[in-house]
Amino acid sequence: MLEWILFAVCALLLFAAMVSFTGAVIGAIRFGFVMNSMHAAGIGDTFGILCLVVCLILSIGPGLNMMKLLVILVFLWFNSPVSTHFLIQVEYFTNKELYRFSDRIAGSKTNETASGEEK
Amino acid sequence: MKERFFKWFYGESDPMEHILDCAEVPDESREEWKYEEHEIEREISRRVHTQSVIRAERRGFYAFYLIIAVISCLMLIGVLLFTVSQLPRYGVENPRAKEVIERYVEKGLEETGAVNIVSGMILDYRAFDTLGESHVLFTALLCVMILLRLDEKNKRTRYENYYTVLADPYYDISTDPIMRIAATITLPSIFLFGIYILLNGQISPGGGFSGGAVMGAALIIYAAAFGFTVTDRVFTYRMSRCITFLSLAFYSFAKGYVFFTGANGIPNGVPKGTPGAVLSGGLILPLDIAVGMVVACTMFGFYSLFRRGSIGGE
Amino acid sequence: MSVSQAYHILFTAGLVWFAILIAVMLIKAIIGPGVTDRILAINMIGTMVICCILILSVLLDENYLTDVALIYAMISYIAVLILATVYIPANPKRKRFGEDVKREVEEGRRYVKEQRAEIRRKMEEEGFKGSTPPDMDGKEL
Structure with missing residues (x-):
């Protein structure tokens, strides 16, 4: 009976990981700006991988492989924010039309795009 | 505190206002002046230089060298094609299909002493192929060096009028503190992981090539995070040359000794060890280390050459 | 139905869903207007491939696939870093x-x-x- 309870918990955790990764993918596609989609991608990198690794640890049991899975988890948690930091720097330094929508918010006429179009 | 929050909320103060103040802005007017003054001089010197070089290239010892090189290449191609035509054809009668596979699979563990039969094959039965692959890596590094290395000839024309990445702290991301902290914490583990993969060639999947790739990747992260001036103190051109040459020479001599004794029926004095331990498999572990060193130096050499045109900062 | 069969079905369903997500992300990598969209898509594909490999290592009961997943995580991390060093000074x-x-x-x-x-x-x-x-x-x- 205990095995079936463990199986139920594993299934629930895997379902949660699926939902978070689906949300991350849909968010990465549907947002118009890259910076917002990076914010959505962070859901998958943190919560999704946590649920998945905990589910796998529960189904494997203690031992060497559990430590390896924990090492992968810590590595990914440590390095995803650094990657995001540099991606945002790439976006800031290569996108000429980054401020094209602050025109509508501020209501001014001076925030034109670099090529001179009016919005 | 509330006033500061509402100031930010209604858009009257900007927290990111002063984020680029401490970065030095490059002096654009001076760059343009340098461009105008050296432009004409560069054009003249380049044309004269290449004409004299072309004239020198087509006479004397150089012409003799070209002819001999072409003839020796054709001879080598002819010899190899003749050898290949003498091999048995594809098909069911080919000994490769029946006898060789059974021998490798059944007696691989006893004869090589390695639990991982793939490593046993590429470094014991077929070590000559792996030697050729290591030499291919070495030759690839030499070719990239010939094409991309900065000499006196192309130093002036290539880097003078662009925004050079090394000399400009405004564009160099190795001054980023986040990169340095992340590299300080994760790089020792990555390097140790590469060494772990190297030493486990005969027990689990891994071996020389993948372990060397991981170590090369760790060196690349180090050079990108801390800059090339710090890396040049450790990894010079002379060290890269010594490592690759000594590894390949050790590989050739060790395997040559084993081939010699095996062909003449003399037992070689290499211990097999217990399968499953780290020190097992005869010569597989030292050869793994040699191959891993060559791969790591090659990968870092490629990155350094593509980035700034020289391996050790010469 | 035994527990191991149930685990088998569960992990196979997870793998199939991850494969669908990877395919959708690949479309974004082709469409996305701009450099940053594509680099982000490749990073996400890398993370999802790591998840697939981890599930496979439990499904097939092979221990060394976790080492492969760790190498993959490192390679995707270093790829984003080096691409940033190429693109930030390039303009x-x-x-x-x-x-x-x-x-x-x-x-x-x-x-x-x-x-x-x-x-x-x-x-x-x-x-x-x-x-x-x-x-x-x-x-x-």
């Missing part, structure tokens, strides 16, 4: 349009402040009609 006019954008944003804010000051001045002239309740017409609180 030679970067200083120019960065400075231009800052100047434009400051002008926009000054314009908004002027508009608000003008509106307030007009309201002071007209005596705040319409912005206060009718029985307090013209007087501030």
Whole structure:
């Protein structure tokens, strides 16, 4: 009976990981700006991988492989924010039309795009 | 505190206002002046230089060298094609299909002493192929060096009028503190992981090539995070040359000794060890280390050459 | 039905769903207008491939696949880093349009402040009609 309870918990955790990764993918596609989609991608990198690794640890049991899975988890948690930091720097330094929508918010006429179009 | 929050909320103060103040802005007017003054001089010197070089290239010892090189290449191609035509054809009668596979699979563990039969094959039965692959890596590094290395000839024309990445702290991301902290914490583990993969060639999947790739990747992260001036103190051109040459020479001599004794029926004095331990498999572990060193130096050499045109900062 | 069969079905379903997500992300990598969209898509594909490999290592009961997943995580991390070192200095006019954008944003804010000051001045002239309740017409609180 205990095995079936463990199986139920594993299934629930895997379902949660699926939902978070689906949300991350849909968010990465549907947002118009890259910076917002990076914010959505962070859901998958943190919560999704946590649920998945905990589910796998529960189904494997203690031992060497559990430590390896924990090492992968810590590595990914440590390095995803650094990657995001540099991606945002790439976006800031290569996108000429980054401020094209602050025109509508501020209501001014001076925030034109670099090529001179009016919005 | 509330006033500061509402100031930010209604858009009257900007927290990111002063984020680029401490970065030095490059002096654009001076760059343009340098461009105008050296432009004409560069054009003249380049044309004269290449004409004299072309004239020198087509006479004397150089012409003799070209002819001999072409003839020796054709001879080598002819010899190899003749050898290949003498091999048995594809098909069911080919000994490769029946006898060789059974021998490798059944007696691989006893004869090589390695639990991982793939490593046993590429470094014991077929070590000559792996030697050729290591030499291919070495030759690839030499070719990239010939094409991309900065000499006196192309130093002036290539880097003078662009925004050079090394000399400009405004564009160099190795001054980023986040990169340095992340590299300080994760790089020792990555390097140790590469060494772990190297030493486990005969027990689990891994071996020389993948372990060397991981170590090369760790060196690349180090050079990108801390800059090339710090890396040049450790990894010079002379060290890269010594490592690759000594590894390949050790590989050739060790395997040559084993081939010699095996062909003449003399037992070689290499211990097999217990399968499953780290020190097992005869010569597989030292050869793994040699191959891993060559791969790591090659990968870092490629990155350094593509980035700034020289391996050790010469 | 035994527990191991149930685990088998569960993990296979997870693998199939991850494969669908990877395919959708690949479409974004092709479409996405701009450099950063594509680098982000490749990073996400890498993370999902790591998840697939981890599930496979439990499904097939092989221990060394976790080492493969760790190498993959490292390779995707170093790829984003090195691409950033290529793309950040690559625009030679970067200083120019960065400075231009800052100047434009400051002008926009000054314009908004002027508009608000003008509106307030007009309201002071007209005596705040319409912005206060009718029985307090013209007087501030």
